[in-house]
Amino acid sequence: MSDESDNSGIWYREDFGDSISYLNKVQKVYFSGNSKFQKIDIVQLGFLGKTLYLDSKIQSAQLDEYIYHESLVHPALLVHPQPKKVLIIGGGEGATLREVLKHKNVEKAVMVDIDGELVEFCKKYMPEWSDGAYDDPRAELIIGDAKAYIEKEEEKFDVIISDLTEPLEEGPSVYLFTKEFYNKIYNRLNNKGVFIAQSGSAFMGIAQFMATNYKTLQTVFDEVIPYQIFIFSFSMMWGFNLALKNLNFNDEIKQLKDRISKRDLKLKHLDSESIQSMTILSKELREELEKGIISTDSSPFFWTL
Amino acid sequence: MKEDSWFKEFHDKSFYIAFRRNKLLKKIKSEYQEIEVFENEFWGKVLIIDGLVMLTEKDELFYHEAIAHPPLFVHCCPEKVLIIGGGDGGTLREVLKHNVKRVDLVEIDREVINVAKEFFPSLATSFSDKRANIITEDGIKYLKDTENIYDVIIVDSSEPFGPSSVLFTDEFYSLMRDKTSEDGVISSQLGSFIFHKNFIKKFFVNVKNLFNSSSLYKGITPTYPGGIWVYGIFSKRNSVKNVKWNNKLPLSYYNELIYKGSLFEDI
Numbered sequence: 016m017s018d019e020s021d022n023s024g025i026w027y028r029e030d031f032g033d034s035i036s037y038l039n040k041v042q043k044v045y046f047s048g049n050s051k052f053q054k055i056d057i058v059q060l061g062f063l064g065k066t067l068y069l070d071s072k073i074q075s076a077q078l079d080e081y082i083y084h085e086s087l088v089h090p091a092l093l094v095h096p097q098p099k100k101v102l103i104i105g106g107g108e109g110a111t112l113r114e115v116l117k118h119k120n121v122e123k124a125v126m127v128d129i130d131g132e133l134v135e136f137c138k139k140y141m142p143e144w145s146d147g148a149y150d151d152p153r154a155e156l157i158i159g160d161a162k163a164y165i166e167k168e169e170e171k172f173d174v175i176i177s178d179l180t181e182p183l184e185e186g187p188s189v190y191l192f193t194k195e196f197y198n199k200i201y202n203r204l205n206n207k208g209v210f211i212a213q214s215g216s217a218f219m220g221i222a223q224f225m226a227t228n229y230k231t232l233q234t235v236f237d238e239v240i241p242y243q244i245f246i247f248s249f250s251m252m253w254g255f256n257l258a259l260k261n262l263n264f265n266d267e268i269k270q271l272k273d274r275i276s277k278r279d280l281k282l283k284h285l286d287s288e289s290i291q292s293m294t295i296l297s298k299e300l301r302e303e304l305e306k307g308i309i310s311t312d313s314s315p316f317f318w319t320l
Numbered sequence: 321m322k323e324d325s326w327f328k329e330f331h332d333k334s335f336y337i338a339f340r341r342n343k344l345l346k347k348i349k350s351e352y353q354e355i356e357v358f359e360n361e362f363w364g365k366v367l368i369i370d371g372l373v374m375l376t377e378k379d380e381l382f383y384h385e386a387i388a389h390p391p392l393f394v395h396c397c398p399e400k401v402l403i404i405g406g407g408d409g410g411t412l413r414e415v416l417k418h419n420v421k422r423v424d425l426v427e428i429d430r431e432v433i434n435v436a437k438e439f440f441p442s443l444a445t446s447f448s449d450k451r452a453n454i455i456t457e458d459g460i461k462y463l464k465d466t467e468n469i470y471d472v473i474i475v476d477s478s479e480p481f482g483p484s485s486v487l488f489t490d491e492f493y494s495l496m497r498d499k500t501s502e503d504g505v506i507s508s509q510l511g512s513f514i515f516h517k518n519f520i521k522k523f524f525v526n527v528k529n530l531f532n533s534s535s536l537y538k539g540i541t542p543t544y545p546g547g548i549w550v551y552g553i554f555s556k557r558n559s560v561k562n563v564k565w566n567n568k569l570p571l572s573y574y575n576e577l578i579y580k581g582s583l584f585e586d587i
Contacts, residue, residue: 034342034361036326040334061334078514218542219378220362245540245547247514250337252540292581297381297573 027058029073037250039063045140050132052187053180057140063248065141067108069133069180075108076248080144082284083253086244088114089282090257090290091174091211092121093274094267098173099123102203104161104191105179107133109145115176116151118278124154125172129187131158162190171205177212181224181318182310192228195312197235201260208260210236215318217243217254219299225254226307227316232258234309240264241304242293327358327366329373331515331545339366339373345439350431352483357439363543365439367408369432369478373543380410380443383509385574386539387551388414391472391507393563393579394555398471398505400424404459404487406476407432413446415474417569424470426455426462428483460486463495471501475508480519493527493554503557506531513538514546524552533560537582539574 026038043059056068064077075083088111092098101115103126115124128134134156137144148154157164161179179188190196192212200210212232215224225241232239236258246253257264271287274280296304310316330336343359356368364377375383388411392398399421403411407427415423427433433454436444447454455462459477473496480488487508496506510520520536528534531554541549553560561583565576 032362034340035363036338038336038338042334062332063335245542247547250547251542288577288581290581292578295573295575295578299572 027056027060027068029068029071031250039066046136050130050136052130053133055133055136057136065143066248067137067141070183073248074180075110075144077141077143079247080108080110082244083246083249084110084114085282085284086242086253086293087111087178087211087213087255088176089280089285090242090255090293091176091209092118093271093290094257094259094262094264095173095207095209096262096267096270098209100170100172100174100205101125102172102175103127104164104175104177105188106176108137108141109134109148111176111178112154113144113146113148116148116153117280120278122153124151125157125170126154127157127159127161127164129158129160134158160187162196165196165199165203168203171203172208173205174209174211175200175204177210179213181215182316184317184319189315189317190312192231193310193312193315194231194234197232197258201235204260206260207262209262210258210260212256212258214241214254214256216249217241217252217296217300219297219303222254222300222303223307224316224318225256226304227310228256228307229304230307231310231316232256236260238262238264240294241296243296243300244293327356327360327368329371329545331512337543339363346435348431348435350429352429352431355431355435357435366543367435367440370482372479374478375408375410375440375443376543377440377442379542380408381572382539382574383541383544383549384410384414384443385571386537386541386549387411387474387476387507387509389569389571389574390537390551390553390560390563390579391474391505391555392418392420393565393576394553394558394560395471395503395505396558396564400468400470400472400501402426402463402468402470402473402499404463404473404475404477405484406474408436408440409433409443409446410440411474411476412449412452413443415472416446416449416451417571420451422451422453423449424453424455424468426457426459428456428458430456460492460495463499466499469499469501471504473500473504473506475506477509480511480516480523488523490526490530493530497530497556500556503555505556505558505560506552506554508552510536510550510552512544512546513548513550516550520550527552527554530554532556533558535560535583535585537579537584539578539582 066076341358
């Protein structure tokens with residue numbers, strides 16, 4: 016953490032390249048330390064409320080984590096006609112699991128996260144995120160490597176959600192965004208399936224990760240829909256890639272309204288109209304996505320900003 | 321973080337942004353306000369007025385497309401448009417993409433127009449369009465005195481404190497209602513969805529019933545406080561929701577789906 020203190024207290028500084036910084040005043044530190052995989056800070060900020068930093072980047076904040084998690088989970092589950100089995104890879108805070116379990120037709124939700132210490136710290140210091148999700152009889156938590164899980168197990172899913180940190184060169188997630196991995200994901204989906212991946216910033220000039228994910232998924236899936244939403248605590252528009260197996264996006268979105276009411280979904284931020292409006296990208300961003308490279312095991316993409 | 325090489329804007333007492341001034345281009349004090357332009361490696365040229373980010377080259381289009389196009393589409397076929405404020409030329413540029421006959425822009429501060437012409441040519445080229453008529457005057461005074469009647473009025477003002485606070489009153493909205501045609505439409509920027517909720521709610525409750533159909537809507541503006549900006553739209557006849565949108569207009573980002581997905585009445 017690059018923190019700064021002045022006579023008004025301690026400020027956590029998050030740098031964005033070397034010409035932009037965001038500074039938040041810290042009211043209380045709940046936890047600050049390292050797991051085997053990453054640096055973890057759980058703090059109370061004056062404006063954002065309780066906030067998780069991973070490797071000095073804001074990961075989620077109480078003020079608007081629901082916007083991120085609703086945007087990650089519900090479009091994927093809503094374009095699937097009957098999602099019964101859902102797999103989450105990553106998602107250590109437990110809020111992705113919480114959102115998945117809001118769908119009453121989900122019978123089983125498996126979450127695989129490599130960082131057991133992070134999962135425990137989140138349960139202990141920020142229980143609002145999982146909000147009892149781990150106690151739901153439909154939920155199963157596995158601490159382990161998602162790659163090994165995908166390769167070794169055979170169980171199939173209707174929806175798979177990738178809620179991982181960006182592929183940093185020495186980070187644990189580099190090989191979870193490659194063509195080879197996505198091929199395995201495709202095979203672990205049922206005949207009709209949906210895959211969704213959080214894909215980093217969605218702003219012109221800094222959407223290389225989103226672009227790579229978009230182009231890589233296109234080599235494997237029938238249809239890939241990129242979308243974005245502004246996340247205040249990231250101070251940025253955030254990107255997602257929705258990939259479909261034997262489903263047609265335009266057919267499925269006609270059902271959104273109906274499915275939201277049939278599944279009795281109580282959403283704060285999204286409805287049928289706002290889900291569709293997330294798929295509108297600026298001309299510049301669309302052009303940038305088309306320039307994405309394909310990430311492979313022999314030449315994986317690293318995020319460097 | 322050295323004081324002079326970084327621009328800082330506090331969005332709340334416990335949160336601020338800092339942009340590096342990679343190059344300071346201008347800093348002047350006009351009759352009305354302090355105006356600064358600097359270059360930032362990421363955002364490009366940045367215009368600051370009285371210590372607040374007004375626009376950056378990189379994200380201005382989100383704001384200008386959102387404030388300009390909805391009222392022009394809610395009105396079926398606008399010919400005469402008034403912009404109050406908007407001295408940087410960005411809103412004018414968007415309005416001129418429509419088949420309008422005349423656009424009057426009333427900006428109180430000539431220096432803002434001059435700075436736009438010097439540093440933001442991609443916005444300020446709109447000033448030289450034959451249909452544009454630039455008036456340097458106080459917006460309210462102009463509107464009280466004018467005999468012109470407009471199809472659309474766009475209020476592209478600064479924050480609702482200081483000199484612009486009079487632009488956020490029901491008196492001003494009644495005046496605009498009187499100076500618009502019978503199917504007139506008004507749009508205005510109202511503030512941050514995150515930081516100014518209470519103010520916007522109070523304002524909207526106050527003025528919405530002056531019009532047949534009114535709503536708030538949201539748009540993205542990454543460099544404004546909170547990143548999600550709120551606009552108001554007020555129509556004397558047509559519904560602000562059932563809009564006939566021309567998707568052939570060459571916009572960078574904004575479209576019908578974004579507008580319809582962003583409408584909300586309660587805050």
